[in-house]
Each structure stands twice: as C-alpha cells, then as structure tokens.
Amino acid sequence: MLFKALSAAVYGIDANIIDVEVDFSGVTTLESRFNMVGLPDAAVRESRDRVRSAIKNSGFEIPTTNITINLAPADMKKEGSGFDLPMAIGILGAYGALQIKDIREFLLVGELGLDGALRPVPGMLPVAVAARERGIRNLVIPKANAREAAVVEGVNVYPVETLNDARELLNAAGNGGIHTPPFRVHAEETLESDTYFGPDFADVRGQQAAKRALEVSAAGGHNILMIGPPGSGKTMLAKRLPSILAPLSFDEALETTKIHSVAGVLDAEAGLVTQRPFRSPHHTISDAGLIGGGIIPRPGEVSLAHNGVLFLDELPEFPRNVLEVMRQPLEDRNVVIARASMSLTFPASFMLAAAMNPCPCGYFNDRSRECHCTPPLIQRYVAKVSGPLLDRIDIHIEVPAVQYRELRGGAASEGSAAIRARVLQARQRQAARFGNIAAAPSASRAQKEKSRTYSNAQMTTRQIRQFCELSPESEKLLERAMQQQGLTARAHDRILKVARTIADLAGEESVAVPHIAEAIQYRTLDRSYWS
Template sequence: MLFKALSAAVYGIDANIIDVEVDFSGVKTTEDRFHTVGLPDAAVRESRDRVRAAIKNSGFDIPPTHITINLAPADIKKEGSGFDLPIAIGILGAYGALHLRDLSSFMLVGELGLDGSLRAVPGMLPVAVAARERGIRNLVIPAANAREAAVVEGVDVYPVTTLNQVRELLNSAANGGIHAQPCRVDTGELLAEQQSFHVDFADVRGQQTAKRALEVAAAGGHNILMIGPPGSGKTMLAKRLPTILAPLAFAEALETTKIHSVAGVLDGETGLVTQRPFRSPHHTISDAGLIGGGAVPRPGEVSLAHNGVLFLDELPEFPRNVLEVMRQPLEDGSVVIARAAMSLSFPARFMLAAAMNPCPCGYFNDKSRECLCTPPMIQRYVSKVSGPLLDRIDIHIEVPAVQYRELRSGAASESSANIRARVLAARAIQKQRFAKAASPTHSNAQMGTRQIRTFCELSADAEKLLERAMQQQGLTARAHDRILKVARTIADLEAAPAVTVAHIAEAIQYRTLDRSYWS
C-alpha cells in the first residue's frame, strides 16, 4: 500500500518541498527490509532505526515487511534528521493507523527520539516560508521550533512533542477539524520589546574623535578600522556600535533569522532575531568558518553578521588568506559557495568593524610608552592586511590611549540614545534619497558610481581640496569614492543638502592609513 506525506529540505537559506512516499509489500518477511531511496545522506538512512524504535515505543506493532521510502524529487540530495517524522507518519498511514488519508494540506518536519518524542531541527523558518509559498496551510513541527516558524504569516504552526500527539492531531483533522490551537507570535510586539542593550556609549570616557567616527560609520553603513595601543578602548567602542544602529525592520529580521535558523544558532525561546547581529570571531578562524562552507555549505560568520556588525579584533593576527576571502562579500553583499553538486548563495551585507594595534608590541606612536619594535617588524605586521582590503574600509581612525584626566572625569558622556537619534535622522534622509533607485540601495555606503556622481556633487573649493589630497596621498580610485560617500554621510548628519569643503575635509581625516601613518 502507498501513502504520501510532505516534508522539506533546506538548501542555503531556502527550502524545497519533498514528497515522502511510503510503500510496503504486505508480505511478512523473516528479516526487516527497510530501504530509503532518493539520494539520502547518512542521517536520513539511519532514520530507519530511529523510526522503527519510535513507532514501537509509541504503542504500534509494525511486523517485518519490505518497506520502501522514496524522497522525491530523487535528484536532490536529502540530509538531516528532519525526515524522521514524515517517514514515521507515512509508515503509520500505509499500515492504516491514520484516519486521514490525504495529507496534502500538512507539512511534517522533525527528528524522532527512540521513545517517540520529537526534537528540534535547524532551518525551520525557511521551511515555513516554503510552506506558505506552496499554499500548504498546516505545519506540524517540534514544539521547540514553533515560535521560529510562527513568525511567518499565512501558515498554522502546530507544536507537537510526541509521535502519538501528531497522530491524534491528524486523526482529529479527519473527524471534523483540528482541535489543537496553532502557535501565534506577535512580531511587532517582539521587535519592540527587544530594543534594549546592556551597554551604552555613555560608559566610554574620552575618545570623542573615535565616537564621532563610529557615528558617521553607523549613519552611512560604512566599514571602519580603529588603530591604537592596547587598552585604548577599541573593543569597548566596537561592542557599543549596535546600540546606535537603526532597529531591524521586519523584512530584515526575517532574512537574518533564516540565516541563524539554518546555521542552528537561533534562540528557540525568541524565535526571531530582533537586534542587529554582532559577530566577533576569534582570529584563529578558518576561511570556511568566516565565509561558510562544508560538503553541504553552511553560512559562515559574514552571513551570520548579515544586517549587523562583523567585528574583527586584532586584524593582522587573522591569516591573510582568511582576510582576503572577505573582499567579495564586502563588495557584493553576498557569498557564493560552489560545490560539485550545487552552488549556493548566502546574503552577507554587514558593517565591518575592525581593530588593530599599530605594531606587534602595540605602542608605536604612543606618548606614554616606548615602542620596542624595529621597522622591519612593523612592516611585516602591517603587511598582513593587504592594500585592496584596506581600500574596502571607508574609515580608518586612530584611537589613542585615554588620558588620566579623562578617565577620572565626572562629566557625563553622550548616551547611545542621543547618538542613535542623529543616526536615524541621517538614515531617513538616505531612505528618501534612494527611494526611487533602480537597484536596492539602503545607505550611502552602498552607492554605486552613478549615484556618487549624482548625489555627491562638489563645489570648486571642495573639488580642489579632494584633488590635492588625492595627489599628495596617492589615493586610489576606490579611496576617492569612499571619501565622497563618507562626506555625503557627514552632510546628512547635519541635514545639509550639498557636500561642502568641511565635509570633505573631515572625510579625508578618516583615511589615517593613507597618510603614511607608520612613517
């Protein structure tokens, strides 16, 4: 007898609908013959043992017969333990243990324990989105995944904890309607509640220039590099950067949550990423860990930082090959990982915040401590960060050691809330500016060449100042464009319609490494 159920397989950050077809011969055999076809991986093939035990321990006796499980379409590789539940339900349906014979309005995903309990699986949000797009109304999943899937409107999410509970739910649908209540999540309330932070720029003493640079970076979505001795507050400043960024819109939250769901790092209690991510990988990370990879590619840190901040502390300590692979996502806002069987694209539009010491000992140009490094040592240290990568960082700012008087000062520092208000005002100007853009542009940092020419027109004096800086500092064309973008952001913070000499001058000051910092 043949019985069909619906499930889904996640590829990248999207899910494909999978038909789970179960057929048994009806002839008892002396040994158990349980075959799974349709390009299953090891986890799917092993499901036969979990499913057999779960069915038995749920009170059902399945005699030894020849059972064939087909996962269609057969040319797509299936992986993971999420097929346990639809396979078990398919077997029960094939043996007549279900009243409901047509499961076309239900999608089933979940891992089974040997006792028949259901465990969470990663990637449930893309599954819910796929169900909605396919017009599948009901999604039956483990209770631990329920809030994550329930953020998708147009799908009724039923959280279940055991195989028997799934059977009862399906049988109730056959006998006049589902009696269980679907999980509901108020996404608007959830986003509003989570906009609180445990850190604030008011905690930072001194460093007014660095705070201003971070404000400009946040207002325009610019990448920033902070250079300074140990203990000057670079990490402290970077950790407070998310507190002045614009809140996540629901569309951004949904896209970010999909990535975290696929990677298996989503908080099941919340079910939705409500704050802009802040990722800070250690410098021992591999290129696959940073960009993503694996036999079936998974998102890396640059994708987990999508719509948020990627902070790389001690930038020259990262292996050079790891840093170089960031050049494509910094330009394109996405990562493409190609394998023999598939090619997947992960979004990776993030703000890069990086920090580094000026030399191996950390005290080059420090007025309070002597640098012990020789020029060759400094050169080798600095050369670990390539010129093309530095060109992709809009703002380079020096963060000197904080003086004692500033540390002990009783004067209140400006709070994140005040800085954030100015950032939001500048972002509103940019949103209006790019509203009619042909390609999606959300901030000044994303402007293309044509947009720079249109929105960054200079007066004669500003043109002369920029030309002189280009000639004296030997700036590249990419650095030229980034100065104009930063200047446009500075003008937006002042609500100025045009880019002036003062804006260009400040933007040029944010190119520390172009001014022969180590000479």
C-alpha cells in the first residue's frame, strides 16, 4: 500500500515542500528492510534505525516486508533529521494504523528519539512560511518549535511531544475534526512590548567624541572603526551601541528570526528575535565561519548580524583573508555562497563596528605611555587592514585614554535613552525621505531604489546626488579634503552619506558646511593618523 505525507527541507533561509512517499511490497522477509531514495544525506539515511525503534517503542510492530521511502523531488539533496516524523507516520499509514487516509492538509516535521519522543529541529520558521505559501493549513511539529512556527499567521500549529500524540491528532482529524485549538502567539505585541535591558551609555565616563561618532553611526547605519590604546573603552562603547539603535520592525524581526532559526541559535522560549543582533566573533574565526559555508551552506556571523551589529575587536588580529571576504557583504548587503550543486544567498545587512590598537604595543600617539614599536613594525601591523576595507568603513574615530578627572568626575554621563531619542528622530526623517514602501512592478528604477533604502548608509549614487546637494562653500571644503588626504571616490560618497546623517540629527533639510566638516573629521585616521 502507498501512503503519502508532506514535510519540508530548508535551503539557505527558505524551505521547500518535500513529498514523503512510503510503499511496502507485501513480500515477507526475515526482517523489515528500508530502501530510501531521493538523495538523502547520512543523517536522513540513519533515520531508518530511529524510525524503526520509535515505532516499536510506541506500541506498534512493523511487518517484515520491504519498505521503500521516496523523498520527492528526487533531484534535490535532503539533509537533517526532520524527516523522521513524516516517515514514521507514512509507515503507520501504509500499514493501516491511521484512520485518516489523506493527510495532504498536514505538514509534518520533527526528529524522533528511540522512545518515540519528538525533538526540535532548526529552521522551523522558514518551514511555516513555506507551508503558508503552499496553502497547507496545518503544521504538526515538536512542542519545542511551537512558538517559532506560530509567529507565522495563516497556519494552524499543533505541537506534539511523541509519535503517539501525532498519530492521535491525525486520527481525530479523520474522525470529524481536531478539538484541540492550535497554538497561538501574538508576535507583534511581543515585539512592541519588548524592552532593552542591556548596557547603557550612562556607564561611560568621558569619550564625548566617540559617543558622538557612535550616535551618528546608529542614526545612519554607518560602519565605524575605533582606534585607541588598551583600556580606553573601545569595547565598552561598542557593547552599548545596540542600546541606541532603532527598534526592529516586524518584517525585520521575521527575517532575522529566519536566519537564527536556520543556524540553530534561536531561543526556543522566545520564538522571535526582538532585539537587534550583536555578534562579536573571536579573531580566530575562519572565513567560512564569518561568511558562511558547508556542503549545504549555513549562515555565518555576517548573516547572524543581519539587521544588527557585527563587532570585530582587535581588527588587525583577524587573518587578512578573513577580513577581505567581508568586502562583498559590506557593499552588496548579502552573501552569495556557490557550490557545485547549488548557489544560496544569505542576507547580510549589518553595521560593522570594529576596534583596534594603533600599534602592536597599543601606545602609539599616547600622551601617558611611551610606544616602543619601530616604524616598520607599526606599518606591518596597520597593513593587516587593507585600504579597500578601510574605505568601506564610513567613520574612523580616535578613542584616547580617559583622564583621571573624567574617570572620577561627579558629572553624570548622558544615557542611552536620550541618545536613542535623537537617533529615532533622524531615522524618521530618513523613512519619510525614502518612503520605505514596496515599489510596483511598473515603477521606475529610481522609485525601486528608493523603496529598498532604509538608512543613509544604503543610499545609491543616484540618491546621493539627489539628497546631498552642496553649496559652493561645502564643495570647496570637500574638494580640499579630497586632494590633501588623497581620499578615494568611495570615501567621497561615504563622507556625503555621513554628512547627510549629521544634518538629519540636527533637523536640517540641506547639508551645510558644518555637517561636511564633521564628516571629513571622521575620515582622517586612515591617512594621517600614523604619519
């Protein structure tokens, strides 16, 4: 007898519906034999032993026949343990242990333990989205994945704990309907009610220039590099950057949650990422760990930081090849990973925050400590960060050592709430400028560019010319800076983007000379700091 069930496989951050077809020959053998086809990987092939034990320990006997399981489409590679549940249900249905004969309105995903208990699997949010798009109304999944899947509206989520629970649920559907209500969560209300409780800028003494640079960075989504001696507060400042970022929109939260779900790092209790990510990988990370990789590619740190912050501490300590692979995501805001069998694209729209010492000992240009590094040693240290990568960082700011009077002073520092209020006002001006609405298929190229722009850092060349018009005085100031500092065309565009953000923070419609002057000051470190 042939029995069909529906499941799903995750590729990138999207899922594809998979048909699980189970058939048995009726020919008696010494023991039941599993034949599995449809390009299963090792984890899927091993499921035959898990499924056999789970069925037996759930109180059922598998007749000693040949069982053939086909995972269709057959030309798509299948991986993971999420096919355990649909295979087991398919076998029970094929042998008549189910009262329902057609379960096309149910999608089943879950890993089985040998005792028949269901265990969670990664990537459940993309599976729920795929089920909704395919018109599949009901989702039968492990209980631990329930909150994640219930974020998606339009599907009924039925969490189960064992194989017997899933069987009873399907039998109830075949006997007139399921009386148990589906699991629900109010995702948008959860997102709106979430409050940030992390580190606050009120803890930072001194460093007013660095705090101002971080405010500009957060307001426009600009990349930032902090240079200073050990103990000056670079890491402390970076860790407080999320406290002044704009809150996640519901669409951003869904997209971020999909990435974390696929990577298997999503908090099952939360079910939805409600805070902008802050990722801080160690400098020993590989290029595959940073960008993503694998036989079937998985997202790396740049994708896990999507819609948030990627903080690279001690930037020159990262291998040069690891830093260079960040060029493409910094420009394109996505990562394309190509393999012989597939090519996957992961979102990677993040703010890069980096910190570094000015030299190996850390005290070059420091007023209180003497630097013992030779010029060639400093040059080799600085050269670990290439010019093209520095060009892609909008803001370079010096973070000097904090003086004793500032450290012990009684004046309270400005808190994150006040800074965040200014950042939100600047972001609202940018949202009004760019529209942030989906462009119609018939829209012009300029309209489509505008609809995909959410911050000043994402402006295209066309938009820079449109929104960053300069007065003759501003033109002269920018031209002089370009010639004296030897800045590139990319640095020119980034100066204009940062100046546009500074004007937004000031509530100004046009970019004036003070805005250009401040933006230029944020580009001086890459050329004059070590001279």
